[in-house]
Amino acid sequence: MAVYRRSQSGGRRILIVSYHRVVGDFTGEVQRSIPGLLISQGTFRRHLEEAALAGYEFASIGDAVDVMAGRKVAKRDLFVITFDDGYRDVYRYAYPLLKQMGVPAIIYLPTDFIGTNRRFHHDRLFHLVQVAKARRLRPYFSALPEPALQLVTPVLSGSKTPSESLDDFIGEHPSGVLLDVIEALEKELGGGPELLPEQGDVMDWDEVRRMARDGFEFGAHTLGHTVLTMEPLEQMEREILESKRAIEREVETQVQHFAYCNGWYSDDVIRLLRTHGFRSGVTTEDLPNQVGGDPFTLKRKVLWENFSLGMLGDYSTALTGCQLDDCFMMLGMSRSVPGRRTHLSATRVANSLLVRSPLPLEEPT
CATH class of the missing domain: 3.20.20.370 (Glycoside hydrolase/deacetylase)
Structure with a gap:
């Protein structure tokens, strides 16, 4: 070979x-x-x-x-x-x-x-998702914006691991949105030094x-x-x-x-x-x-x-x-992920800005 x-x-x-x-x-x-x-x-x-x-x-x-x-x-x-x-x-x-x-x-x-x-956005988000999972955060009864729900909900429901959800999330949002989601999660989790990961220096x-x-x-x-x-x-x-x-x-x-x-x-x-x-x-x-x-x-x-x-x-x-x-x-048992991408349009960036989601009357099943 x-x-x-x-x-x-x-x-x-x-x-x-x-x-x-x-x-x-x-x-x-x-x-x-x-x-x-x-x-x-x-x-x-x-x-x-x-x-x-x-x-x-x-x-x-x-x-x-x-x-x-x-x-x-x-x-x-x-x-x-x-x-x-x-x-x-x-x-x-x-x-x-x-x-x-x-x-x-x-x-x-x-x-x-x-x-x-400082810690990288990906390390901070991974840590915050783990904290949210440990504290059994109920995302649909929180004041989290839609992008934050997109990140944490699959993990808390058990449909994705934190790494899988984070990979998908980072692939869809620019840096500004990642930082906004970090701030929203920290606020929802009550703040405090324990929300900043010790590792990753x-x-x-x-x-x-x-x-x-x-x-x-x-x-x-x-x-x-x-x-x-x-x-x-x-x-x-x-x-x-x-x-x-x-x-x-x-x-x-x-x-x-x-x-x-x-x-x-x-x-x-x-x-x-x-x-x-x-x-x-x-x-x-x-x-x-x-x-x-x-x-x-x-x-x-x-x-x-x-x-x-x-x-x-x-x-x-x-x-x-x-x-x-x-x-x-x-042998065809793995595949390469293409790196060449088209640029995120200005319209899509604007649509990625955080909008607070309304609180539902009951938690989805």
Whole structure:
């Protein structure tokens, strides 16, 4: 399968993998965090070892772009490690391991969060939904607006997990609505410091600079972890340009690579990246990268802990190998979610604004 995939890709496989949080205690952390963002330090180490045993060469994102463009020739298949969001877990648990093993990586930063105590909208919403579930919130007898009901009702009724409901919700609403829903849920739940998740803290600039001095690269990931295809053109450009400038100012390095939030992009987003001097943009489309392909639609395989768990709940070398070799995709057992999107219209944005729902006379059955 590896040989077949190599021939399909133009002679070399260029596998770009994406992680979010590398944690010391997966079993404990998964009880309070979005599961799909987590991988244990032990499993992460095994991924690196498996990739090396499979014959991959660890490479930077710039090297991968050069090989795709024909500016460099790779003697082996390339394995590129990326991290989204700049979680402090990466500094605590991934950075020492990568440094010890001599493996390069790039971390994509949403710069408005770096060096603050803020938490990402997705982490705050996940936490609030869990609190609402624990407190047995009755959404139809609350003053919650319609978008908030859309998020919490499937979870409280048992028809979706918090992660499933959150994925669907974030895919339909711009950042402004996410923040309004956070505020509405916090108000409905009575406020208090316990409504802000303890976990999910991000790196500060000193930690970023320390990693940069050791050769790790940083790319832009917007200012506020913003899904650009849901924003007007002026905001798109600000998110792209100002996040690039912030990293260049703080780290004193040139920023050339970008990660699309949610993996979503459009021709307008790509045009802005080219205009402002970027060399690449990474998606979350789980497809092979092609030699000669577009560097602004780079494909990535998003990995987390359970992708390597066997039937007995322990680490599976065979399963990890299948993931790295795209076995499930090639056999038609999984599919890639497209990242190319059309922009959310101004009318739809307006219709997404919060409108308080009237209280029903009785709770629906």
